[in-house]
Amino acid sequence: MAFHVAPYTTRPNECFQNEAERTTETRTLFTLSCNLCLIIRWFVYNCQSGNGKILRILMFGHTHGAVLQETEGLGRFSQAEEYLAQAEWIIMKTPECSLGVRHQLHRNLGRLHAATENFEEALFHLANDVYYASEEFGLDSTVACGGYILMANIFFKQKKFDIAMSLCTEVANTWHSHLYRILDSHIQNYSSLHNAIDEAQQAEADRTLQCVLELEGQIPTRLPSLMAVACHALAMLWLLGDDFPKATEFGRRALTSSRLEPDCGLSESIQRLLKMSEAGGGLQATGMS
Structure with a gap:
């Protein structure tokens, strides 16, 4: 089963006063988006409790929602969501942002929403993840598999x-x-x-x-x-x-x-x-x- 979601639109050229302004802003935003995505990847992968449950939740979710309350450090989810929202806004405004960075952003957003059991939002972002990963690396690449397995886990929970x-x-x-x-x-x-x-x-x-x-x-x-x-x-x-x-x-x-x-x-x-x-x-x- 394939999921195809159109990529996000970016800021139109006419919003800039001149080409120099557009070039300066897009370069700045592109640098920010890449750096922020690297920070986010570190943050999401390294949010840990003493027994490492949070990492497993972020990677594949969990059958029992009660684990979310039991796991130490889950207050960081709200902070992660804030950072990811900022990254999403920056990337939406950056025409030159690579498909690979977009795929990483949406996968982390999908993980975050899956971990908090906001499944519809998670599926939306994971569909975007698969779309961008397939466009960037090819339909037969293993890169999209991470998005597919996260989606499978959500559908499994939904029976x-x-x-x-x-x-x-x-x-x-x-x-x-x-x-x-x-x-x-x-x-x-x-x-x-x-x-x-x-x-x-x-x-x-x-x-x-x-x-x-x-x-x-x-x-x-x-x-x-x-x-x-x-x-x-x-x-x-x-x-x-x-x-x-x-x-x-x-x-x-x-x-x-x-x-x-x-x-x-x-x-x-x-x-x-x-x-x-x-x-x-x-x-x-x-x-x-």
Whole structure:
């Protein structure tokens, strides 16, 4: 399910007295918006309570709204909302502001509104997040997956399971394709899997795919095809990260799920991955050497 939201309009040129005034103001606003977005990203990611609950709420929300009252430091939400509102105003006035910065702003706004259970506003901003991320990085980029999984979590809370699982499927397929391309490239070139994926991307993929598994595990009717894709993606992720026991664990889960859904077409690829993980990542185990 795709969400398309038109981008915001910016201040028209005729509002400026001359081109020099326009250039000076837009440069200033652009610098402010970039700096403010960096501050906001730090603020939202680092609002912490003693047990770290606030970070999990901001990342993926929480099933029980009562946690919002129980978590220390949540008074900072109002401060975050104020900063984000200022950033939104600045960016709306800045024609040169990049789509990447806009996507980051709307994702943080979506996280904030999701954490305070203002779901309609959260979905609006997350739709903008996905729009700008797709425009900036491409439709097959994993960048938009963060917005999609946050939306899926909201729809799940609203008991709109079909929409939530549709978004989870999009996320799992996107990460699966991305990781498969990386792994296949290393296999074809007989190159080492060591450092094939950086730590930040590995952490993002793990969080997102684990959230897919968590949501799928709570729906009334299980989806083995989604489980197979998500577990296979996680197996590839940990194989690329040199964690062969984890790669084997998720590979076996993927194989079990794939056998419940014969049409998913992943069994052969999963079995090849299991040979690699059980051999410690050796390319000779693929049969391609």
